[in-house]
Amino acid sequence: MVEYNARWDEFEDKIKATEEMERNTKDEVETLIILTRYPMFTDSMKKYMDWRDKALNNALPILKIESTSITGSAQKDKWDDYFEKIGQEAHQMILGFVPDDDKTPLLRLFVEGTATLESIFFAKLKSVPLAWFQGQVQVYTYEFYTEMNSLEEKWKKLLSADQLGDSKVKDTSAKVLQIFKDTVNELVTQERAGETALLKSISAAKRTPGIPLEVNAALTAVQVMLMKAQQLQKSIDDLVRIYMDAYKSEETVVILFDQTRSGVHEFLNKTNFDTASDEFEETCKNSIDIAKQCKTKGQTEDAVKFVEKAIPLVKNLFDEFKTQYEEFVNDNRGIFVGPIGDKEIEDLLERRDMDYAWRDISAFNIQQKLKDVHNDTVRAWHVDINGLIDEQKKEIEDFWRVELERLGRGLRLVAEGSTWNRTKQIFTTNRKQLESRISSSKGGLQ
C-alpha cells in the first residue's frame, strides 16, 4: 500500500475507462492486444506508484540537513535539482510503459498525458518553498548565534576600554587628592615656619634694639609656598589633561555602545521572532497553496499530504531558531536589547566610583583650603611688633603688605583657575551628557 495513494485511485479509474473506450474501437484481434497490454500497463503503474512514494519521501532528508554554512538558496537548489531529476525520471519511466506503436492509441495518449501530468506534479512540488525556508531559518539561527557571541565580545571590549579610562580617572583623582593634601600640609608647614621665624626675629629685635630684623626665613617660606602653589597648578593641569583623555575615551565607549545598540535595534527590526514566525507561516501556507494547484484531485491530495509531512521537519528548525532567538534576547536584555539597565550603566560609567572620586575632591575643597592657608598666614604672621623701633615696624609692615599680598595672589590663582572649572565640568556636566546619551539610546526591540 503506497503512502501517497490518492493518485492511484485516479489512475485505476482512468485506465479502466480508457481500456473500455479502446475496446470499443477495435476488432477482435486488436482486442487481444488490449487484453494483454492494459494489465501490463496497470502493473507498471503500480510499480511507478511505489517508486513515486520513495521518490517523494527521499526528498524529505533535504529538509533535515543542518549546517552552519547552509543558505536558503543552496537548499532551494538542492530541492530544485532533486525534483527536476525525479520529474524527468517519472516522465521517461511512464513513457516507456507501452511499446512504441499505434496498436493502442488511446492508451498511448493516456501515457503521454500521464507522463506530462506527473512531470508537472513534481515541478509543482519543486516550487514549494519549504527547503528555501529551511535553509533561511538556519541562516537566521546561525546569525543570532554568532551575533550573540559577537555582542558578548563587544560588551567585554567596551567594558575593558571603559575600565581603562575609569581606572585612569580613579587613579588620577586619588593622586589629585594626595597632591591637594600634601600641598596644603606643606603650605601649613611653611606658614608655621614663617610665623616661627618672624616671632624669633622680632623677639630678638625687641631684646636687642637696633639689631637688624631677620625676615629671610619668612621670605623663604613665602617663596616655597608660592612654588608649591605653582607646582599644584602644574599638577592640576597635567591631571586635567588625563581627565580629558579619560573622558574622550569614555565618550568613545559611549558612542560605540550607542552605535551597537542602534545596530541591534536595526538588526532586530529586520529579523525578529515575529517576522520569522510570519515568514514560516507564510511559507507553510504557500506550500499548501502550491500543493493545491496540482492538476488533478489525486495529485493535489498526495501533494498536500507530502507538504504536511514536510512542514514538521522545517518546524523543528524553526523551533531551534526560536530557542536561539530567545537566548540572544535574554542574554542581551538590559545591555543591547530593551532599555539599558541601571547595573549596565553602572558597569559602563562606574557612576558610583566617579561620584565618590568627585565627592572626595570636592569635599576636600581645595579653594577654601588655600584661602584658609592664606588667611591663617596673614593672621599668624601678624605678630606683635610693639617694642620695635619705628623703622623696623615699617619694615615688617612692608613685608606683610608685599609678601602676604603676593602669597594671596598666588594661592587665589590656583584656587580659582580655569583648570579647576574644567575638571568640575568633566565630572559634572559632561559625564551627565554621556549618561543621558546612554539612557536614551535605542536598543533592540525598542
Added chain:
Amino acid sequence: MSNNGNSSLAEFTKILDETDVKTWIKTDAVTDSFVQNGFRVTWIDWDSDFRNSDLQIEDVIIGYDDVSFEQFLEPGKHGSAIGQHGETTYWQKLGGIKHSHTITLKVFREGKKEILEIPGKLLAQRFYTDSTEDTKRALGPGGPPSMARDDFSGSWSGWYENLVKKMSSILDGGLDHKSINNKKELQEHKEHKKRIDFLQEKYPGPFADVILSDWKKVYDNLFGKEIDKIDLEYREIGAKRIETVKQEAQTAWDNIHAELKDEMITAFPTVNIDDRDSVAGKIVELPWITTRNIINDLGKTFAAIGNRTKGFYFIQLSDSAYVRKFYDTMYRYQAQVSPKLTERYQYLAKITDEPALITKDRKAITGLMAKIVAARAGSDGEFFVDLRNADTTNDGDDEIQFAGQEKVNQFAPIKVKDDASPQEVIEAMIEAVKLGHEEAWKNLFATWRAHLYWENHVAFDPSYVPRGSFPGAWEQSRRLISDRVYDVRVDKINTARRILQKDDEFGFPDIDEVDVFVDHYELSENGKYRTFLDVNVRRKWTLQRLDEGPWRITTVQRI
C-alpha cells in the same frame, strides 16, 4: 564517336515505350513533419522536364493536378508516389498517359505561404547513344558512353552516379541537417572539375551543360558566403579593451592622488579612535583587499582593512549609496570591457569622525569609519572610478563613468522582449556569447523539454531543466567566438510548426517549434570572412514556445 556538334541531338536519342513515363524526379517520403508531409524532392534528373520548371530540391510534393498524395504516405505505400521506384507503374496503371503528358505538381516550399503549382511533363525513358550507329549506350545524347573511362579511373556511369548521389546529399539540405565539413567536401568536389571540363570539351551538349551547372551550384553551396567586413569590436573585450582602460585607470589614479595630496595622510598606523577628530576629513589610500576583508556585522556588510597592530578602517558596503554607485559602474565595466575582473579592490577613503566596533574572527575590534572617495579593482587595477561627484541622493539615475569609458565603444545591453522573434532570440544568444554574458545567454534556453520520441509523438516534460549542459556549451562557445569564429549570423528560418496542441486534461500547452539556421564566418586566406561548417559548430537551432509565450532555444549547444 564523339559528338562533333554537327549532328542533331535527337539522332542520339531513342524512346522505346511511349507509356513508360515518369517525372524523372527523386524523392524521399516525409511522414513526421508538423508542417507538411509529402514527398521531398532530393534530385531532378538532368533530362527531366522539371529541370525547365521552378521545382527545386527540398520542395515537398503533396500531390498533382487534383490528386493528393496522402494515400501514399501510409506505411508501406510510398513506392508508387512521384520520385519513388514504382512511379512508372502508377502512371501506367492510370492508363492513357504517354510521353510529354503535362501534370501540375502541388508543392510546399519552405518560406512560402501558398502551395505552389508547378507544371511539367512526364517523359518516357530515353536511351542515349554516343553515335548515330547506336553502338554504345551513353549518358546523354552524343556521349559520354556509359562504360567508357576516357583515361579516368572509373566508367562515366559509375562516376556520374556517385557524383549525383553526393550533389543530391549536399543540395538536399546537406548543410542544414548533416554533419558536413564544407571545406573537405569542397576539396573533393573540386576534384570532379577536371572530368567535367573534359566532358565539356569532348562531349558538349545538354548533358555536359547540366552537369556543369549542377557542379557549380554545389560548388557555390560548399564555398559559402563571403563578406569583406565584420564588426569585431566585441573581440576587443578582453586584452585590448582592458589595456586601453587600464592605462586610463592608472592615469586617473595618479591624478586623483595629485589632486588630493594636501588632504592625504599615511593610512597606518591609524590614530587612536579617541583622537579621531584629528584625522576626520583626511583621505587615506588603503591597501588592496579581497573578499576575505569583507565581514558581516549585525546584518550589515563592512570591509575591514588593517590589522590589530596598526589599527583598522571600516567601510560600510551595505546600504551605502557610494558603494552602490561603485558596483553599478563596475558591472558596466564588466559588460563593456571584460566580464572577468579579479575581486581585488583598493579604495581612497575619507576618514569620518565616527568610531566603530565590529567583530572580526570572533574578536571585537575598533577602528575608524571611512567613506569611499575613489576605488579601483582587478588584478592590475584595470578598473577605476572616481566617486567624488557621485550623486548619492538617488539610487543610480546618474551614471558615473569608469576611467577610460569614453575611450571604448559602448555595447547595447542584451535585452530580449517576451515577444521577440526566433531570429531576435538567436541574435541575442550570439550577442551574449560575443560579450561574455553568461546569465543573459542561459536565460535564452528553454526550461522544459518537448521532443519527438517516436514517429510524430511529442513528449512534453515540464520538469526538464538543462542545467548540466550549460558550462561546457558556454566555454566552447566562448572559445569559438574568441578564436576561429568571427561572426555568427542567422541565415534562414523554417516555418514554425505546432508540435503539441493544448489539452488541459493532460496539462499540455500549445507548443510551437521552429528551426533557425545560422552561418559561421571564419577568416579565409584571401582576407575575407567566409562561412564554414564542420563538426565544431552548430548550424541548426531549434526554438520552442509554450502557449505563444517567449521563444526559447531547446538544445543547449555551442555556437
